[in-house]
Amino acid sequence: MRTAYSVETVRAAERELIARLPEGALMQRAAAGLAAVCAGLLRKVYGARVVLLVGPGDNGGDALYAGARLARRGAGVTAVAMDPERIHGGGLRALLAAGGRLADGVPARADLVLDGLVGIGGRGGLRPAAAALVERIPAGAVVVAVDLPSGVDADTGEVAGAAVRADVTVTFGAYKPGLLIDPGASRAGVVRLVDIGLSLPEPEAEALQDAEVAALLPVPTASSDKYRRGVVGVVAGSSQYPGAAVLAVSGALRGGAGAVRYVGPAADAVLARYPETLIGRGRVQAWVVGPGLGSGRAAEVAEVLADPVPVLVDADGLRGLDPEVLRGRPAPTLLTPHAGEAAALLGASRQEVEAARLTSVRALAVKYGAVALLKGSTTLVAAAGGPVRVNPTGTPWLATAGSGDVLSGLTGSLLAAGLDALDAASVGAYLHGLAARRAASGAPLLAQHIADSLPEAWRQHP
Numbered sequence: 367m368r369t370a371y372s373v374e375t376v377r378a379a380e381r382e383l384i385a386r387l388p389e390g391a392l393m394q395r396a397a398a399g400l401a402a403v404c405a406g407l408l409r410k411v412y413g414a415r416v417v418l419l420v421g422p423g424d425n426g427g428d429a430l431y432a433g434a435r436l437a438r439r440g441a442g443v444t445a446v447a448m449d450p451e452r453i454h455g456g457g458l459r460a461l462l463a464a465g466g467r468l469a470d471g472v473p474a475r476a477d478l479v480l481d482g483l484v485g486i487g488g489r490g491g492l493r494p495a496a497a498a499l500v501e502r503i504p505a506g507a508v509v510v511a512v513d514l515p516s517g518v519d520a521d522t523g524e525v526a527g528a529a530v531r532a533d534v535t536v537t538f539g540a541y542k543p544g545l546l547i548d549p550g551a552s553r554a555g556v557v558r559l560v561d562i563g564l565s566l567p568e569p570e571a572e573a574l575q576d577a578e579v580a581a582l583l584p585v586p587t588a589s590s591d592k593y594r595r596g597v598v599g600v601v602a603g604s605s606q607y608p609g610a611a612v613l614a615v616s617g618a619l620r621g622g623a624g625a626v627r628y629v630g631p632a633a634d635a636v637l638a639r640y641p642e643t644l645i646g647r648g649r650v651q652a653w654v655v656g657p658g659l660g661s662g663r664a665a666e667v668a669e670v671l672a673d674p675v676p677v678l679v680d681a682d683g684l685r686g687l688d689p690e691v692l693r694g695r696p697a698p699t700l701l702t703p704h705a706g707e708a709a710a711l712l713g714a715s716r717q718e719v720e721a722a723r724l725t726s727v728r729a730l731a732v733k734y735g736a737v738a739l740l741k742g743s744t745t746l747v748a749a750a751g752g753p754v755r756v757n758p759t760g761t762p763w764l765a766t767a768g769s770g771d772v773l774s775g776l777t778g779s780l781l782a783a784g785l786d787a788l789d790a791a792s793v794g795a796y797l798h799g800l801a802a803r804r805a806a807s808g809a810p811l812l813a814q815h816i817a818d819s820l821p822e823a824w825r826q827h828p
């Protein structure tokens with residue numbers, strides 16, 4: 367499990383530690399860890415060509431002090447400042463004393479480039495002076511980001527404009543959510559954590575890693591039959607939206623349950639596409655209710671919620687949910703809204719939800735006594751209390767009609783197969799994101815192709 371802390375939490379922990387340490391000690395710890403990783407990446411430090419891109423803050427200071435350490439071991443180190451008037455004074459003196467130099471432009475060749483332009487103090491996309499330096503990074507150089515790739519938002523992983531694409535990121539004290547969340551995560555390369563001695567509270571966010579997803583996937587044993595593997599019931603679709611039923615079933619069939627039972631008016635469309643579907647009410651281990659229901663179906667939603675098995679509520683099923691009813695259920699409930707639906711559930715505006723996704727997903731979980739999965743550029747999953755799970759997979763192409771129906775079917779299927787609601791939601795989002803990446807590979811995708819790519823995403827995690 368990778369855990370992550372917001373900039374605010376990291377800063378508070380840093381303040382507390384700085385107060386107890388001699389001045390500059392923390393930066394020396396950071397620089398020592400950074401230099402050690404760089405030395406490991408260079409086959410030989412002596413004679414290596416190292417370029418430091420140095421911003422005006424402490425992130426630049428880290429790069430300069432690490433550069434000084436490499437220069438002392440015989441590397442040829444050249445620093446290039448984004449704003450020479452505001453360069454970190456102590457760091458520059460250390461570099462020059464160690465035999466490094468300050469240059470006006472980025473050298474044409476380098477073995478290693480340290481990106482010390484901005485760290486957790488960065489705001490928005492890189493400014494032109496910083497972006498111009500990034501453009502000049504010599505081809506073939508190994509790029510090491512200091513704390514995080516410059517241009518990536520530490521708290522959200524958002525990239526607004528230019529940003530560094532690192533091979534390795536050396537981050538200090540704690541992972542930042544932006545290193546786990548795309549597009550930031552894919553800019554960070556391999557992330558190495560340097561312990562600088564921060565004492566941290568419970569993390570704000572965590573992300574399942576490949577091996578953890580693999581361990582959670584339900585695998586049939588020799589004694590499994592379809593009922594032991596779980597039956598998932600899908601209440602979805604309407605005359606207006608029969609496709610939502612087909613897509614939800616397509617996800618459910620690929621989610622590990624032994625069988626899928628469909629209940630609703632789109633049985634013909636479902637059977638035409640998936641003859642393996644059971645039709646009509648019957649015993650299930652979990653329900654999915656909501657995709658494409660349209661309006662006026664509250665009685666069916668209530669009936670599903672009255673069944674004491676785990677229930678995933680999505681899309682039209684989320685309308686007018688009563689927090690009291692949900693909190694009173696004896697089995698887990700999982701809500702899977704997008705920002706607009708979450709806003710309605712919270713009595714907030716969509717903008718408020720988008721601006722505070724971490725807080726919103728937590729608030730949903732608390733208010734409804736449920737696990738909440740908030741869809742979006744980075745899907746978040748929260749239970750009441752505990753860190754928010756950040757889905758590290760995904761692609762902007764996922765924002766396509768019907769993709770949520772596939773996700774709800776898939777996740778409901780994982781619930782029926784016995785995963786708890788938090789794990790089912792996190793694993794569902796993870797596989798769905800991987801499948802979408804495969805299906806899209808850089809081009810628009812159809813929701814049905816996400817479902818078709820799920821077996822491959824699954825096989826990637828034997």
Ligand SMILES: NC(=O)C1=CN([C@@H]2O[C@H](COP(=O)(O)OP(=O)(O)OC[C@H]3O[C@@H](n4cnc5c(N)ncnc54)[C@H](OP(=O)(O)O)[C@@H]3O)[C@@H](O)[C@H]2O)[C@@H](O)CC1
Nearest residue numbers: 393396422423424425484485486487488489491492493513
């Ligand atoms: N605290 C500690 O104990 C420790 C901290 N450590 C290190 O310090 C780092 C944090 O340092 P920090 O607070 O100085 O901020 P930092 O990330 O260097 O950036 C601020 C500067 O960048 C500028 N700037 C902002 N946005 C920009 C943009 N889009 N494009 C271009 N420029 C932009 C901004 O300019 P301004 O807004 O002032 O004009 C300001 O000058 C942290 O990530 C870690 O590496 C470690 O040594 C461990 C101990």
Ligand SMILES: [K+]
Nearest residue numbers: 481484512516
């Ligand atoms: K950086």
